[in-house]
Amino acid sequence: MxxxxxxxxxxxxxxxxxxxxxxxxxxxxxxxxxxxxxAKGYVNTVNEASAKEVLELKEGDIYKQTIVATRDEVAGFNIRFGTYGEQVHGKLRVSFSDIASGNVYESTELDCEAIVDNQYHLFVLNPVITDGKDQQYEISIEVLNLEEGEKLALFASDKDVYKDGMLTYNGEQVSETDIACQISGTFxxxxxxxxxxxxxxxxxxxxxxxxxxxxxxKLEFVYLTLGITFGIIYILCFPPYTAPDEGTHISTTYAFASEFLGEESLSPKSGTVIYRRTDADVDAGQQVTSQKFQNLYQAIKHPSNDLERNFERGNKLDVPFTCYLPQIIGVVIGMLLKLSGFWTMYLGKLFAMLFFTTCIFFSIKLIPWGKMVIMAIGLLPMTLELATSYSYDCLLNGLCILFISYALYLIYQKDKAKWKDFVILGAIICIISPCKMFYFLIAGMLFLIPKEKYTSKKSYWLINTGMIVLGLAVLVVMRFQFFVEHMGTATQSVIDPVNVNYSISSILSDIPHSINVLFNTVIRNSEFYFNSLWGSHLGWFQVAIPNHIIVCFVLVIFTASVCSVREEQNIYTPNIQFRLVNLGLSLLMILGILAALWIGWTPITYQTIQGVQGRYFIPFLPMVFLSMRNKIFLLQKNIDRGLAAVLFGALTCTFLYIIPYIFQ
CATH class of the missing domain: 1.10.287 (Helix Hairpins)
Structure with a gap:
């Protein structure tokens, strides 16, 4: 049967x-x-900012611009015209040819009535060129006739901005200018x-x-399947530099990787991070678009493989290397194997995903109850995006959730807490403390471990208090410069350079105003914190996930939090002490996050605290939801597997909603 x-x-x-x-x-x-x-333009001779000049056309004019393809496929070319807001009558002959062979791929007569002012006009090649990379082409515009009194112009630069080509007018070279045109490709x-x-x-x-x-x-193996499956999906969907603040995190990771290999990490002149030239194959665009994926495709197909360290990009954060350890390992392996910039960059993302997945796997394995809560939080869209990025939130979220699960294992399941347990927990506290401030307060959960599980009451107080002091000490030592700078004098604002940021003294000197700022922050920004916690806007707040999908994730976590089966209630009986400690520590960490960004990021003229995002609350989110467990909602049957199926469906729908942004 x-x-x-x-x-x-x-x-x-x-x-x-x-x-x-x-x-x-x-x-x-x-x-x-x-x-x-x-067909979309991928080579621009003149970008929007540089197109400051116009070259007015008259009958008989012939302009020729040379341009070099950077991809194999050339599906067409674009020219940017100006009509001064009027419709123009006349004809142009436009052609596209290979300079080396003299082959003319396209020659057409264009009715000027079809030209739209201040827009690129697309000319499609038939057939498409499939081996055009590094080939030099010539775009020719000849004015056959133009209605008298009407104006037509080409947008151009006021200096020679396109170094791979040149412009000629009626056979003579025109220096210090290029016309605005593009080479286009399909996807x-x-x-x-x-x-x-x-x-x-x-x-x-x-x-x-x-x-x-x-x-x-067991549920941890169910999570392992989901975590790896959708971890790979998020790696595929979100290229490097598209996660929040990822550019700086990538630069910091590469700086540490260089130091591990004994190489110079920062430029002596500019202080920026030194990369291998091949690492420039992956562009630093922050938007999830088809253009970004086209660039990645070229990085795979035509890697530069130039290992010379002569490329600079980004700055290094003042944090210890442990914050980026998974990503550093991936990048170091890529560099040792002399892989191209693309594969090295993606090794860092892969190791980040594997590290986070391992942390959640063991978190679910260790925690004696509430396993589905941990699993659902580990599969939130925002959590997965961070877990597959270079952000140190990957390590921070994974280790904090692991600490919470380990603490609950000691509280409710293990008979005696041993020194090895506290060595592991102490190591976690030392790693997470300098990443972001005040997360070391999760060590307060250890006070919930029954005193009889320690060798003595003295050990109970010494170890638990020592764990918090250890976290605070590591934080102060590693971030000493931050505390010194913000203790008394205000620092220059990054958001508003004409102002300074709040300082500890300015906050304490005007308590009523400070309370008002805190109140305004909660009232005005709470919706943003809520949305950015779950992942309703991924990437740089670009990729919108509909509310009904986010609601599925929230309902799964809420259901897993408040409902329990009899076997779980035999392990854990809900009590007020557990709730007060967890919710109290969570509140302290929220206030700590607000305080850190209040003095470190917010200009003194602002009425709300700047820089806080909901994703900063993910590390202690399990503490909040596990505190909701009660005796009222007692289930006759475990529904964790059904909830896991809902998560699979919601994650698949999330993928489908990301697709339009990739193909836009």
Whole structure:
């Protein structure tokens, strides 16, 4: 009978997998395929800021601009015209040719009526050039006729900004200027990317369903499947530099990696971080767009492989290397293996994901109750984005959640707390303390461990108090400069350079005003904190995830928090002490975060605290939700596997909502 039930479940899983494949196939037809043939400019001779001049055209003029393709595919070219807001009548002959071979790929007569003022006009090549990388081409514009009294112009630069080409007018070279034109390409390769991501989800679903509903493995293994599956999806969907503040984190990681290898990490002149030239293959664009993925595709297909350390980008943060240890290991391996910039960069993201997934795996394994709460928080869209990035929030979130689970293991399950347990917990506190201030306060949970689990009452007070003092000491030592700078005098504001930031003395000297600032912050920013906690806007607040998807995640966490089965209540009986300690510590950490950014980031003229984001609350989020556990909602049957299925569905929907931003 058991075998029959297993086979039945397997057939159901395979049936759902087929339906998912058909859905993803149809989704591709509607949301992916229509955008693959769009030709978009990828080489700009003159960008928006440099297009300060116009070259007025008259009958008989011939302008020729040379331009070099940086990709294999050349699907067309664009020219930016100006009509001064009027419709123009006349004809132009526009051609596109290969300088080396003299082959003319396109020559067409353009009716001036089709030109839109201050816009690029696209000329499509047929057939498309497929081997154009590093080839030099010539764009020619000849004015055949132009209605008398009407004006038509080419946008141009006021200096020679495009060093790979030159401009000629009626056969004579024009120095110190280039006309605004582009080479365009399509994004056919992104169909392979889409199906790669889809296959990851389909395979992940089969494995998840099998271990969850057929083999009924423990919840930590269910999480492992989800964590790896959607960790890979987030690595695929969010390229380097697209996570919040990731550029600075990447620079800091690469600086530490260089130091580990005995190389100079910072430029003596500018103080910026020194990279290998090949690391410049990955551009620093912060938006999730098809252009970003096109650049990555070129970084894979045509890596520079130049290992010379002659490229500079970004600054190094004043934090210890331990904050970036997973990413540093990945980057160091990439450098030792002499991998290209692309693969080295993605090794750092991969090691970050593996580290975070390992932390959550052992967190779920250790925690005696509330396993689903840990799992759901570990799979939030915002959590996954940070877990697959270079941000030190990856390490911070993973270790804080692991600390909470370990503490609950000592409180409710282990018979005696041993010195090895406190060595592990102490190491975690030492690592997280200097990353962001005040998270060391989670060590206060250790006071919930029953005194009889220690060798003596004296040990109970010494160890637990010592753990908090240890965290504070590490914080002060590692961030001593910060405290010195902000203790009395105000520092220069980054947001508003004409003003200074709040300081500790300015906050304490005007208590009523400070209370008003704190009140305004809570009232005006609470919605933003809530949304940025769950991940309703990913990337640099660019990728919007609909509220009904976010609600699914919130409901799963809330349900897992308030409901319990009888086996769990035998382990943990809800009590006021547990709630007060956890909620009190959480409140202290929230106030600490607000205080740190109040004096470190907020100009003294502002009426709200700046720089605080909801993602800063993820490290202690389990403490808040675990405090909701009660005796009222007692379930007859464990629903964790059903909630895990809801999470899989919500995460898949999140992926589908990210797609339009990638293909825009």
């Amino acid at each position: 058991k075998k029959i039930r297993e086979y039945k479940n397997i057939f159901i899983i395979l049936g759902i997998t087929v339906l998912m494949f058909l859905f993803l196939y149809k989704f591709a037809g509607i949301n992916v395929l229509p955008h693959l043939g769009d 056919g390769f992104m169909l392979k990317w889409y199906w790669l991501a889809s296959i990851v989800i389909l395979v992940g679903f089969v494995v998840f369903s099998f271990i969850t509903f057929v083999k009924k493995c």
